[in-house]
Amino acid sequence: MMSFIKWSGSKRSQAKTIVSIIKELEFDTYYEPFLGSGAILGELKPEKAIISDIYEPLVMLWNEIKNDPKSVIENYEKQWSKLQEIGHTYFYEVRDRFNKNKDPLDLLFLSRTCVNGLIRFNSKGQFNNALHHSRKGMNPQKFASIVDQWNQLLKEYKISVGDYRKITETATKNDVIYLDPPYFNNKNRYLENIDHEAFFKYLGELNKKSIRYVLSYDGHSESKNYDHPLPKELYKRHLKVHSGLSAFKKVQDKQKDNVHESLYLNF
Numbered sequence: 001m002m003s004f005i006k007w008s009g010s011k012r013s014q015a016k017t018i019v020s021i022i023k024e025l026e027f028d029t030y031y032e033p034f035l036g037s038g039a040i041l042g043e044l045k046p047e048k049a050i051i052s053d054i055y056e057p058l059v060m061l062w063n064e065i066k067n068d069p070k071s072v073i074e075n076y077e078k079q080w081s082k083l084q085e086i087g088h089t090y091f092y093e094v095r096d097r098f099n100k101n102k103d104p105l106d107l108l109f110l111s112r113t114c115v116n117g118l119i120r121f122n123s124k125g126q127f128n129n130a131l132h133h134s135r136k137g138m139n140p141q142k143f144a145s146i147v148d149q150w151n152q153l154l155k156e157y158k159i160s161v162g163d164y165r166k167i168t169e170t171a172t173k174n175d176v177i178y179l180d181p182p183y184f185n186n187k188n189r190y191l192e193n194i195d196h197e198a199f200f201k202y203l204g205e206l207n208k209k210s211i212r213y214v215l216s217y218d219g220h221s222e223s224k225n226y227d228h229p230l231p232k233e234l235y236k237r238h239l240k241v242h243s244g245l246s247a248f249k250k251v252q253d254k255q256k257d258n259v260h261e262s263l264y265l266n267f
């Protein structure tokens, strides 16, 4: 299933591999506390899910897709048409408005029309990517059909905003948690960064409670090593998943750069 929003760090290119591993398990509730655009959720389509992210405008958008898809579709169509009529000044008008009001529907529009769909913030937390001039943004009809599919899927899921530790407090050994935190060396792609020690402690606690996790953690490309080793006692298996070409490298240097990401499993 295609994502309704573009999101930096999306696991879309690895979704089939990651989901094939999760599908081998029997579980009750699926937890995804670093939701982003939900690439794994959309591929897995579990019966029961508790999903969340710390970024409030994003979670508000997920809830609107669940509760009021019609208004999301209408708003996108209206904004998309204005961009075609007015041109680039409209994009920057929406960007300024979003940085003041944090309207989730503006976030959606910006993600679909900014350069390579990269969601980026400056040090003051302001969205700062530019308009993708050579692309028109997804056609509203296609967008509407994607929103309808997600709306069907989300009906029974609980979607909330918050820190990963808080949201997964209710998980038990019958459940599975997919974790996809931001890269630890990530300075400007997300508003929030993760503290290593706190994250390792959290994984240790999951192990103590026998709660299974699948973790996308670090990665390396031909030109850059993002690896930050995970302490060996925290996991049982370490797999490498090919995730395609680095979007940043493509944008910045117009070069091809293959990326592999790590997947750690505690079962």
Ligand SMILES: C[S@@+](CC[C@H](N)C(=O)[O-])C[C@H]1O[C@@H](n2cnc3c(N)ncnc32)[C@H](O)[C@@H]1O
Binding pocket: 007, 008, 009, 010, 011, 012, 033, 034, 035, 036, 037, 038, 039, 040, 052, 053, 054, 055, 162, 163, 164, 165, 180, 181, 182, 183, 190, 191, 192, 193, 194
């Ligand atoms: C790598 S992205 C997830 C991408 C997602 N798997 C996808 O396919 O689009 C990491 C996400 O973690 C969120 N995040 C950062 N710190 C967090 C925290 N402490 N608790 C929960 N979510 C957090 C960010 O807002 C971001 O959406």
